[in-house]
Amino acid sequence: MIANPGRAARRKLISGLFTGACMLATGVALVALLLILWSLLTQGLSGINLDIITKDTSAGGLRNAIVGSVMMCLVAMVFSVVVGILAGTWLAEIGGDTRYGHTVRFLNDVLLSAPSILVGVFVTTILVNPFGGASGWAGAVALAILATPVVTRTTEDILNLQPSSLREASMALGASQFVTVRRVIWKAAGAGLLTGGLLGFARISGETAPLLHTAGDTQFMHEPWWDIPGMMSNQNASLPVMMYNFALSPFEDANKLAWAGAVLLAFAVLGINVLGRWLAREKKM
Amino acid sequence: MSVTRPAVSTDQTPVRRDVVDPIFRYVAFFAATLLLAVLGGLIVALLIGGWPALAKFGPSFFFSTTWDPVREVFGAAGPIVGTVVSSFLALAMALPIALGIAIFLTQFCPRAIAQPIAVMTELLAGIPSIVYGMWGLFVFAPWFAKHIQTPLSALGGIFAGVPNGANIFTASVILAVMILPYMAAVFRELFRSIPPQVREAAFGMGATPFEAVTRVLVPYVQKGLVGAVMLGFGRALGETMAVTFIIGNSHAFPTSLFSSSSTLASTIANEFGEASGMHASALIALGLVLFLITFAVLAVARWLLSTQRY
Numbered sequence: 001m002i003a004n005p006g007r008a009a010r011r012k013l014i015s016g017l018f019t020g021a022c023m024l025a026t027g028v029a030l031v032a033l034l035l036i037l038w039s040l041l042t043q044g045l046s047g048i049n050l051d052i053i054t055k056d057t058s059a060g061g062l063r064n065a066i067v068g069s070v071m072m073c074l075v076a077m078v079f080s081v082v083v084g085i086l087a088g089t090w091l092a093e094i095g096g097d098t099r100y101g102h103t104v105r106f107l108n109d110v111l112l113s114a115p116s117i118l119v120g121v122f123v124t125t126i127l128v129n130p131f132g133g134a135s136g137w138a139g140a141v142a143l144a145i146l147a148t149p150v151v152t153r154t155t156e157d158i159l160n161l162q163p164s165s166l167r168e169a170s171m172a173l174g175a176s177q178f179v180t181v182r183r184v185i186w187k188a189a190g191a192g193l194l195t196g197g198l199l200g201f202a203r204i205s206g207e208t209a210p211l212l213h214t215a216g217d218t219q220f221m222h223e224p225w226w227d228i229p230g231m232m233s234n235q236n237a238s239l240p241v242m243m244y245n246f247a248l249s250p251f252e253d254a255n256k257l258a259w260a261g262a263v264l265l266a267f268a269v270l271g272i273n274v275l276g277r278w279l280a281r282e283k284k285m
Numbered sequence: 286m287s288v289t290r291p292a293v294s295t296d297q298t299p300v301r302r303d304v305v306d307p308i309f310r311y312v313a314f315f316a317a318t319l320l321l322a323v324l325g326g327l328i329v330a331l332l333i334g335g336w337p338a339l340a341k342f343g344p345s346f347f348f349s350t351t352w353d354p355v356r357e358v359f360g361a362a363g364p365i366v367g368t369v370v371s372s373f374l375a376l377a378m379a380l381p382i383a384l385g386i387a388i389f390l391t392q393f394c395p396r397a398i399a400q401p402i403a404v405m406t407e408l409l410a411g412i413p414s415i416v417y418g419m420w421g422l423f424v425f426a427p428w429f430a431k432h433i434q435t436p437l438s439a440l441g442g443i444f445a446g447v448p449n450g451a452n453i454f455t456a457s458v459i460l461a462v463m464i465l466p467y468m469a470a471v472f473r474e475l476f477r478s479i480p481p482q483v484r485e486a487a488f489g490m491g492a493t494p495f496e497a498v499t500r501v502l503v504p505y506v507q508k509g510l511v512g513a514v515m516l517g518f519g520r521a522l523g524e525t526m527a528v529t530f531i532i533g534n535s536h537a538f539p540t541s542l543f544s545s546s547s548t549l550a551s552t553i554a555n556e557f558g559e560a561s562g563m564h565a566s567a568l569i570a571l572g573l574v575l576f577l578i579t580f581a582v583l584a585v586a587r588w589l590l591s592t593q594r595y
Contacts, residue, residue: 014495015493018494022388023393032462117554244415259419274404
């Protein structure tokens, strides 16, 4: 039946080669992931011990860097979650279809992928130079600027997934828009909102460039440790900035500490990402 | 929207609804506007900060390759070319691989393992930029210098350069791995958005899988694919830490594939901490250039992706 068996065979061959090439491409990406994870484990795992969390960077541990990172990320997230959820809600429930809404959505998407170093430069010029130097607060503001677009975007996406019958049912019971959003829509979208927060958190906890010139670096834990405003008002260490300084140091001990930090940071960020995605998947089903 | 209040009593009095709803709308509107204000503030800060350097050097700022903080003479041609070349190389490497992943996962891969593989490729996006930088500096660059660059540098020409692994090509390889997962994810969404009938129709006409993909599916989502590529390009342009570690940080105009170079972002990361006066202004002007390039690229990318409904 086939008019030209040679041609059919050639087409099949090309198609087979193409399938093979696609598999190869996937293989390349997986190999890259495995190579990086392998380096992390071989180079960094030996540096992980109890000293990491009990000593400061001056004494071969990472305590001050871990605490600094967590503090700045948490402060940034408080701001980002509030502003991001409100802005995402405005886009999904109130003004998203207006011309202004389209502008906000578009520019939020631009901000989402804007180079993070520029946010560092921006915060340095408005919060570091006029106020006499780098501080944890400035670092937290830079991180907040990076996390907010992520939260805004996921919030809008999740709220748009909620069926409009929910809104209608709530309105029909006489609830105001605020009560509808707060008690019905936000509640229904709870896990999805949490995912937005986690993805924003994952994004900023690995960021180095915006902290480099805004938060500075220290070798010691701020004393006393419970004086959080004092800690945030001074230069504040963070894991990524510590890694940057120590990886470029000529001393092997410092390099080793940087690798230990890399293991902690990479697996923390990967863990938060996976958790966020897993929560989102549960919700969509 | 007007909703008639029912006779049934609720915990809401009409007075409260009239007060609370507008407040809620204003607060949410304010939050959305805050995002715009931040972006606007960023542009204004870059303009004001970079103005002294732009005013002093004029157009030569963009064309001169001299970057001399001691004599306070600044030209951005080196970093601009370094940024564009490294991002293009990264794109050239990442594009076929990302396309291959997306096609494999949506067309050929058995359902049961498609999801785990997709998650693994997306994990690449979760690895922090600084970790890529360290991996590039300690693992990839030394390996590359020993096994690839040293043999090739004997050829000279585009392979000329100090064989230490810190050059524009190794930086592009790392960049390619970093933008790969983003592009693959958008490609996958695009292919998944194609109605199954389109694919079935192609097979029904007797097309092989290769023909179905290249002649039917890819043209179907053409615009979106271009948008995704530009999104990846935008990311590569602004990527900072990984590049700073391995590009060699030389402000000279790159003359070969293996030249040490610098990008706009890596120059800012390296020098902004110690800079003052005209040097700081020149760095902020670099930031402004970076912002304008990425903004243009991202704007076109978003526009293309939004016209492709998926």
